[in-house]
Each structure stands twice: as structure tokens, then as C-alpha cells.
Amino acid sequence: MLVAIPIWELSRRDDLESLGYVLLYFLRGSLLWQGLKAATKKQKYDKICEKKLSTPIEVLCKSHPVEFAPISIIATLTFDQRPDYAFLKRLFRDLFGHEGMIFYPTTYLDKKYENYNQLGNTKTVATTRVKAKTLEAKKSHKVTDI
Incomplete structure (x- = not known):
């Protein structure tokens, strides 16, 4: 939250x-x-810091999906505490599903299709294009204020 202060080590x-x-x-x-x-920049960063500290998460997340509520939990973690990444991933994957979006693990898919392309597998390339077009069509279904 206080990233505007460069003397602190980030976690x-x-x-x-x-x-x-x-x-x-x-x-x-x-x-x-x-x-x-x-x-001055310092005064601006001080104002930003003050605004972040004084704005309750409920105000910041007002009218947005409940999946954003854990931001308040994240802020309470200690410096060396490991966040529950699996829980957070699950929250947003569920949100994507509720909103009709498709979640693609792109790093896996990119590597998979890169390997196929090296083998000259045109069927996979065509499938990739169809999937990309489907994804673009699904992207038009946006998460909006609720």
C-alpha cells in the first residue's frame, strides 16, 4: 500500500x-x-499514501464483484507471510466462470502450440486460431459494475 515510499522493502x-x-x-x-x-512529487506521493490509507476497502470495491473483498485480508498479512495463492486463484477463476469468461493458462498453451508449430502441425495452428477467435468473442462479455 505504501509503495510510494522507496525506503521500504516490498513483499x-x-x-x-x-x-x-x-x-x-x-x-x-x-x-x-x-x-x-x-x-512537489513528495507532497503528491504523501497525498496518494494518505488517500490509500484513509479509503476503506468497502468504498474502493463498492459495486464490484465480491471476489475483490480479499484485498482487505491481503493488507493484514505480515511481511514474510505467504498469501493463500490457491484460494485467490480459485476466487478469480470462479468469477470468470460466473461472468462467462474462459480462463486459458496461456503459458502452458503458448509452449504447447510453439512445440506443435516446430513440428509443422497445421491442424493445431488452425485449432489455435479458432480458440483465439472464440476467446475474443467471449471477451466482449465484460465484468461490469454490479
């Missing part, structure tokens, strides 16, 4: 919290601390 908690903010940004189109004005 997995900070990474997940930042990811949560990015996902909220994608949903909202902006974050509450964007556009804050100040005379």
Missing part, C-alpha cells in the same frame, strides 16, 4: 495488493487517488 503482500489495485483500475477506469495535485 508478496505488496505485490498482491498492487495487483488488486490494477484489477480495480481495469474495472473502474480510474482509482480514487489518481489526479491528486501537489506542489
Whole structure:
């Protein structure tokens, strides 16, 4: 949460919290601390920090899927505590399913199709194109404010 202060060492908690903010940004189109004005960069970062600390998660996640609620749990983790990644992945995979989106583990698929392409397997390449078109069609079904 306090990434604007470079003297602190960042942890997995900070990474997940930042990811949560990015996902909220994608949903909202902006974050509450964007556009804050100040005379200096330090003052601006102080304002951003103050806004992040003073904004309850309920306000930040208002009208968004309940899957964003764990952001508050993430903020309570200690520096060296390992987050429950399996739980968080499951939450968002379930959200994708509820919203009719398809989850593709792209790193696995990319490697698989790269291997097929090296063998000259055109059938797989054609299948990949069909899957990509299907995915693009599914992407038009967006997660919107609920």
C-alpha cells in the first residue's frame, strides 16, 4: 500500500495488493487517488499514501464483484507471510466462470502450440486460431459494475 515510499522493502503482500489495485483500475477506469495535485512529487506521493490509507476497502470495491473483498485480508498479512495463492486463484477463476469468461493458462498453451508449430502441425495452428477467435468473442462479455 505504501509503495510510494522507496525506503521500504516490498513483499508478496505488496505485490498482491498492487495487483488488486490494477484489477480495480481495469474495472473502474480510474482509482480514487489518481489526479491528486501537489506542489512537489513528495507532497503528491504523501497525498496518494494518505488517500490509500484513509479509503476503506468497502468504498474502493463498492459495486464490484465480491471476489475483490480479499484485498482487505491481503493488507493484514505480515511481511514474510505467504498469501493463500490457491484460494485467490480459485476466487478469480470462479468469477470468470460466473461472468462467462474462459480462463486459458496461456503459458502452458503458448509452449504447447510453439512445440506443435516446430513440428509443422497445421491442424493445431488452425485449432489455435479458432480458440483465439472464440476467446475474443467471449471477451466482449465484460465484468461490469454490479
